[in-house]
Amino acid sequence: MSAHAAIFTHQLGRVYKLRGPKQKGDPTTIVALTDINLTVARGELFGLLGPNGAGKTTLIKILTTLLLPTTGTAMVLGLDVVQQAQAIRRRISMVSGGETSGYGLLTVEENLWMFARFYGLDSKVARQRIGEMLDIVGLADRRRSKISDLSTGLRQKMNFVRGFITDPDVVFLDEPTLGLDVTAARQVREFVRHWMQAHPDRTVLLTTHYMAEADALCDRLAIIDKGRLLALDTPANLKRRLQREAVFTLRVAPLGRRPLRREDMLEAVPGVRQVTVAEVDGATELKLILESEDALAGVLDHVHRRGSGLIALEKREPTLEDVFIDLVGRGLDVDTSERREDGY
Amino acid sequence: MDTEMDGERVVKRQGLSLFWATMWARAYPRMVGAFRERSWLFFETLLPVLAVSGYVFIYRAIQAPPAYTGFAVLGGVMTAFWLNVLWSMASQLYWDKDQGNLEIYVMAPGPLMAVLLGMAVGGMVMTGTRAVAILLVCSLLFDVSYQIAQPLWLVAAFVLTMAALYGMGMLFASIFLVSGREAWHLSNLLQEPIYLVSGFYFPVKALGFWVATLASIIPLTLGLDAMRQLMFAGDPTLGFLPVPVEVTVQLVLAVVFITAAYFALAKLEAIGRQQGRLIERRR
Numbered sequence: 001m002s003a004h005a006a007i008f009t010h011q012l013g014r015v016y017k018l019r020g021p022k023q024k025g026d027p028t029t030i031v032a033l034t035d036i037n038l039t040v041a042r043g044e045l046f047g048l049l050g051p052n053g054a055g056k057t058t059l060i061k062i063l064t065t066l067l068l069p070t071t072g073t074a075m076v077l078g079l080d081v082v083q084q085a086q087a088i089r090r091r092i093s094m095v096s097g098g099e100t101s102g103y104g105l106l107t108v109e110e111n112l113w114m115f116a117r118f119y120g121l122d123s124k125v126a127r128q129r130i131g132e133m134l135d136i137v138g139l140a141d142r143r144r145s146k147i148s149d150l151s152t153g154l155r156q157k158m159n160f161v162r163g164f165i166t167d168p169d170v171v172f173l174d175e176p177t178l179g180l181d182v183t184a185a186r187q188v189r190e191f192v193r194h195w196m197q198a199h200p201d202r203t204v205l206l207t208t209h210y211m212a213e214a215d216a217l218c219d220r221l222a223i224i225d226k227g228r229l230l231a232l233d234t235p236a237n238l239k240r241r242l243q244r245e246a247v248f249t250l251r252v253a254p255l256g257r258r259p260l261r262r263e264d265m266l267e268a269v270p271g272v273r274q275v276t277v278a279e280v281d282g283a284t285e286l287k288l289i290l291e292s293e294d295a296l297a298g299v300l301d302h303v304h305r306r307g308s309g310l311i312a313l314e315k316r317e318p319t320l321e322d323v324f325i326d327l328v329g330r331g332l333d334v335d336t337s338e339r340r341e342d343g344y
Numbered sequence: 345m346d347t348e349m350d351g352e353r354v355v356k357r358q359g360l361s362l363f364w365a366t367m368w369a370r371a372y373p374r375m376v377g378a379f380r381e382r383s384w385l386f387f388e389t390l391l392p393v394l395a396v397s398g399y400v401f402i403y404r405a406i407q408a409p410p411a412y413t414g415f416a417v418l419g420g421v422m423t424a425f426w427l428n429v430l431w432s433m434a435s436q437l438y439w440d441k442d443q444g445n446l447e448i449y450v451m452a453p454g455p456l457m458a459v460l461l462g463m464a465v466g467g468m469v470m471t472g473t474r475a476v477a478i479l480l481v482c483s484l485l486f487d488v489s490y491q492i493a494q495p496l497w498l499v500a501a502f503v504l505t506m507a508a509l510y511g512m513g514m515l516f517a518s519i520f521l522v523s524g525r526e527a528w529h530l531s532n533l534l535q536e537p538i539y540l541v542s543g544f545y546f547p548v549k550a551l552g553f554w555v556a557t558l559a560s561i562i563p564l565t566l567g568l569d570a571m572r573q574l575m576f577a578g579d580p581t582l583g584f585l586p587v588p589v590e591v592t593v594q595l596v597l598a599v600v601f602i603t604a605a606y607f608a609l610a611k612l613e614a615i616g617r618q619q620g621r622l623i624e625r626r627r
Contacts, residue, residue, distance in 0.1 A: 016620055017619075061620075061623050064447075064451050065450075065451060065617070066447055066450055066451060066617065066622050066623050067617055067620050067622070067623060068617045068618050086453065089451055089452060089453045090356065090358075090453040092451070093451075094447070094451060096444070096447075099444050100443055100444050101443060101444040101445045101447075101448055102445070103373040103377075103445075105373060105376065105377045105380050105381065106372075106373055106376065110372070110373075110376070113369070113372075114369045114370070114372055114373065115369075115448060115452070117365045117366060117368070117369030117454070118365075118366050118369060118370075118448070118449070118452035118453070118454035118459075119356055119452055119453055119454065120356035120357035120358060120361070120362040120365060120366075120453060120454065121354060121356060121357075121365075122355070122357070123365075125354060125355070129354070162448075166354070166356075167353060167354035167356075
């Protein structure tokens, strides 16, 4: 299986040992990845979904030969990342969100030419492909601009061209739309989709913490948190896991301070499986996963007892965010670490 | 012809051909940079000229032989190369790491040694333009006259000094591959003391045999001394060692530094991958 897969990992783990400037004794150990088992088929657009610090980037750095695993095995196109790094490098590329690579003095075209030459492209072929791909991403008119003059969005488009110009078999996209405006992010997603259609034998591994992006792009998804793989399936199947549950969004008057006693918290209401709370425009937004609709009455009663009141209620189809909340107990885009520990 | 959407595979070079392509690609930004932003011409010529002026006026005040003016000028010219090696070779990968380029260098199939060599070639070209500018301005300003006795030896001394110096820069860059901000501090630390022990503005012979011998590990020490002997042939007694000896030492240093850089690069890349130091960004 590993020889035919684009990406294969078996019990992959990575531990960082960090020592602070004034730290004496043993270094601090940070477990970034634990027992990751993953098989990505050739031709797949595979997503890794998880919050910041989940281990997504660590996994990508191992697969792109920039980092060695501490335990387990990782293979790309049947090649071992530890022993056959050089052979892998010829066949992959990576683009990261917020990337600032390149030299500001050089033009877009010159930077891309330089990077293409690192992959052994002939000068003429490189220039031709640069021209074609700049056309595709709508950057042709800026080909002779210095990259120091480009906006974040345009620079990310250039990075995309860099990643794809070398004709890779596997492309790793690490948070590729990070920091982009809505239009630029959509263009980037369109580009990836078209490239996969034009090259059905190639593979893309994409990490993101944007649910909609993962849902829209990926054939299959792995949800990762605190270095562990929690679920792996198609977006549709992942959402199907919650179809027997009732998923609601409630907008209520501000709930105020968190109760001190666990039995007074929202999570203690019978039938509530998961809840995340966010303050939105002066109100409190509750995203609830309930075991059944019957539990809703208890939730509303709880809200009233805490001096709040219902503003709006929406029953929704499960989204990937709900799946994530169900698996992890908190949302992706909101820092709910305190709530995770203490409830609401 | 390959196009993006036709599904055909792009032919990619391998082996020496890839090494060559990578080297020139990395040299390109430096060679272009030398001519694209011309503001350097003012700052990077004026400051060395000021430094040289101080020594020239001291030598004139104490009525030192005229060749000393030329010694100071040549030292001023070579400071450009030393600064380039420190800041654009040794600590360059630290900046590249911070900017995100290092990951691309390591991840690309082009050998890292070719990237380093490209940095060196580009650095020599870029700094060569500055050095020529300093040489011309100082020579005109201080009316320096050169007596070049053996042009081929002079060329050999210069070329081998450059090879040894940039070889040392490549070795430093390899070592700094896994370092963070300390690379920057170390470059700072090396900058001024080397001006002194390598005899940038005076004959290194004045430091005594043992100090000059120890300082010879820095290629500029004997390189400068040899070039001074060859460019100001009127006063050969100021030389530290005979020119053929100094040129031979430069050859040995070049081979040793470049070979050491090759092995250090492989070793430190492995350590960097193991410890995660190729991907961290810290200031």
